[in-house]
Structure formats: C-alpha cells, structure tokens
Amino acid sequence: MTDGDKFVRIHEVGPRDGLQNEPNVISVADKVALIDMLSGSGLRDIEVGSFVSPKWVPQMADSDQVLAQMTPAPEVRYAVLVPNMRGWEGFVAARQPDVTYEVAVFISASEGFSRSNLNCSIAESVERLLPVVQAAQDAGIALRGYISCVTDCPFDGPVAPDAVAQAASLLRAAAPMPLSLGDTIGKATPDRVTAMLRAVLDVAPVDDIAGHFHDTGGQALANIAASMDMGVRAFDSSVAGLGGCPYAPGASGNVATESVLEMLHAQGFETGINEEVIAKAAAFARGLR
Template identity: 50%
Template sequence: MIQLLKKFCTINLKSSRKCCTLMSGSIPCDVRIVEVGPRDGLQNEKQIVPTSVKINLINGLSAAGLKTIEVTSFVSPKWVPQMSDNSEILKNIIKYPGVSYPVLTPNLKGFEAAVCAGAEEISIFGAASESFSKKNINCTVTQSIDNFRPILKAALEKKIKVRGYISTVVGCPYEGPISPIKVAKIVEKFLDMGCYEISLGDTIGVGTPGSIKKLLDVVLKAADVDQIAVHYHDTYGQALPNILKSLEYGISVVDASVSGLGGCPYAKGASGNAATEDVVYMLNGMGVETGVDIEKLIDVGRYICHELHRNSDSKVNRAYKKI
C-alpha cells in the first residue's frame, strides 16, 4: 500500500502539462503563483524571526521556481517590529534572473526607503470594508486611496511596477458580507491610479465558490481578467475550491503562502493563506504549469516550520512526510 501511495504521489507531484489539453479552454494552462509567505506569512509572528532565516527562506523559494516572492514590508518598526530588517533583507537575498521581489509600501516614506534599498516592484494595501480600513490603517477607504496617489505617482515616474491589494473582498469581521460592487469600484480606482494588477483578498477566509462567483461576475466587468489575482485564506477550508472557481474565470495569478503561514490580527481565528504546496499539488494534478519544483518547495516549507517550531499547515507537506 505504501509503495502504491508513493507511486501515485510521484506522478501527481510531477504531472505532465498534457493534462491541460483535456480541460476547459477557460482554465489557464499556466499559473503564476505569488508567494507571500515571507511578508504576509511572517509579519504577525510574535517572536522576531532572525534575518538570516528570512533570507534563507526567500532564497529557497527562489530556488524552488517561484517567479514572484513578496519579501518584506517597509512599514514603521513601531507598528510591525517583525519587518524592521526590511532593507537588510532586500539587499542581501539572492536575486534570481526573471524573479520579481516586490515589497509592501503603505506610505510615501516607506516607498522612498524601499527604493533606496533597491526595490523594483511595490505593493499597496487597501480594504473594501470601512470598518476594517479604520482598524487596520486608521483611515476611511476613500482616505486610504487618496494616500496612495503620491506613492503611485512617484513609482510610475521611476518606472516601478505597483501591485494593489484589496482586503475583505467577501466578508469583514466587523461588517459582515461585503458587496461586490464596493470591491469593483475600488478595483477601478486602483487601475486608474496605475496599478498593473489587483489582488482580491478574502482576508478572513469566509468565501465559498458561490460567493466568489458573485464577486468575480461583478469585478470582471470593471477589469480585464489578466489584471486580477486572487488571495484566499483557508479559515473554513475553502481556499482551494475558491482558487479552482477563479481559474474557471480565466484568472491565472494566485497568491499563496508556503506551508500556510500567516493569518490576520484583526480577524480572530483567521488562518493563513492557501498553502503554496497544496496549490501547486492541485495545479500539477490538473496539468497546469507553475514552474515550481514541489519537492524543493516542500523542503522549504519544512525548513521554515522547523525554525518557527510549528507543524506545517500544508496538507501536502504533512502527507508527503508520512509517505
């Protein structure tokens, strides 16, 4: 039985792209995974993670074949002590050819610091919920968008790409369900300001394929499919089904966090993003190309979980270890 399991897993881990031709034409044959573990996954860790560990993590993710790795956040150390080594990380990671290493910059001061450290791509972070915006960044949704305008202007002048995040696109821990129309309006504003891509975040993981369908039906009237990425947390175990539903709409950019690291400090009980290992395993089984070596990825997941003294939240990582 063990030998049969090993054989099956080896086939699925290294699945051929031929399977892609058997699927609906609306499902992309290639998906770019945006790895958010080093930033989104680690930012809320209570114990400071050594800079060397973060650098090893990022280098391992690059070696595993990830093409976009969000490495850190240029925020005030007072608010996010875990990210206080941002410049050191950006300057000392091994930058692989063809790999993008974006950083989060919530304000102009953070943007300027990121540029000095060598950033070539940045991210901005807004919310679809007024209550969440006030709790998270202490301003209304409209105010947050106005605050981003000088960042976008400065970035575009320096030919630096800007990615936009919108959180709480399905539900808010304070307001409950969020209207897709609200999300679509923010998407339009982010695109008008110059963001090349918008990541839709189900921050507290309450979405289901049904609510994601309602969201995308509206949002994709305001944006082209190649301008949209998805960022699903797995609180209720719905991240993979929601990713699959998004693929059916033609979305080909998926955020994920190695071994499911992360959570949300403003949403009690919210678990981390979809585990990168689980996303890659699913896509491999569908014949969708990611460019990621899943065995190397599993090793990276084990490394960071060992350093954090915790078990992996990736089902694939746990299952593969037993086999």
C-alpha cells in the same frame, strides 16, 4: 485548454504576508535563507518585505536588511509592501541595483476594516497612496494593488460584490495595476467568490486579477477552483501555509503553496515551479515557528 489557459502564475507571499503574523521574532538570516530557497524553485514572484511602521508590524522592521542581504535570481520579481512615502524612501534606500522589484499598495473593500486598519475611509486611503503610485511609475517599478476583505470583513460582516468592484475601480484609476483580491478572514465560499469576481471583471480584465485566499474555513482550494472557472490564472499562496493579517482577528492560515501546486499539477496546469524545492522550503519555514 490552450497553452495560455494551462499556465498559472503563483505569487509567493510567505516571507512577508506569512511571516508578519508569526509571534516569534524571525532573524534576518532565516528570512533571507527562506527567500533564497524560494528563489531557486522556479517562482517568478516572491513577496519579501514590508516598509510599514515597525510599531504596527514589528516582524517586518528589518525588511531593509532582508533586501540588502538576499541573493536575487534574475528571473524573479521581488515585491515589497509600501504604504506611504516614508516607506517608499526606506525601500529606495534598501533596494539592490539591477534587481526587478514590484511595489504593492493596499486598500480594503470594507469601510470598517479601512477605518480600523488605516484610520481613514476607503477613498481617503486611495488618496494617501497616490504619491507612492506616482513615485513607482516615475522610477519604472511595477505596481500591484491589494484589496482586502473581498467577501467578509471582521467588523462589517459580508461585503457586497459591488463594493469590491468600486474598490478595484479606485485603484485602477490611480494606475492600471494588477489586483490581488484577498479573502482576509477565510470565510469566502465558491459561490460568493464567483459573485464577487463577476462584479470585479466588469471593471478590470481577468489577466490583471489574482486570488488571495486564506484557508481558515477550509475553502481555499475550492475558492481557487471557482476563480479558475472564471478565467483567473494567478494566485497568492504562502509556503507552509504561513501567516495572515495581524489586523484581522482569526485570519491565520494563507493557503499553502505546496497544496496549491499539488492541486494544479494534478489537473494538468503548469506553473514552472519545482514541488520538491517548495517542499524543502516549507519544511524550513515550519521550523521557524
């Protein structure tokens, strides 16, 4: 392996994608404490909140307070999910000066999930997020696109690789953003992940692709390995395996950051992340449940 091939970038999603599905209300102080612990681990990317309607995701209703109270590390990029201009305005009002942020937008590769989650078609969902994309570009803030249901949908069943490639093309036409490909209900297998990636890599460079796997079916680490065989070197993970998607039945269980690190480091890959710090953060996160 070359040095470039040896480094794997981990996007920590526990404070947002992880906690959003927890049944108990997590205090702002605890969310901030978790983020601050993770900020000292060597992670470069941490997803910290979501400016969605509190009616739909009440656990994220205090994201503005979280952004205001956390202690940012200069080498970390902090990501927030922003679905519309109301969310954008909330983010702009809450962000701290001199902090590196990333704005995440999301669509589905499945029409059934799009209509259930967003009440619109995939094409319409892209149109809706264009003002956010433009606002982020105008503000010089990095963008990241999430595509859900890249192998299976809880409503439509198996999702064709070409449908994922089409969704990727739509987002990349809006802006040349990196993409996180989500196994939303944890049914992906290595063979199907490989087939999906072959299709997506026809429309987006591998350096702009990350895998986002749930371990519901016990295949997350195997799916990461299959993605790495295809050249992918970025993955989303959640400390202590927190959470999932509140709109996807059975989607609990993001792959645990500590498990991903153990596998990668054992195989000689580099992440720049301190496993001991992550273990302490994972213990803290488990106590929030």
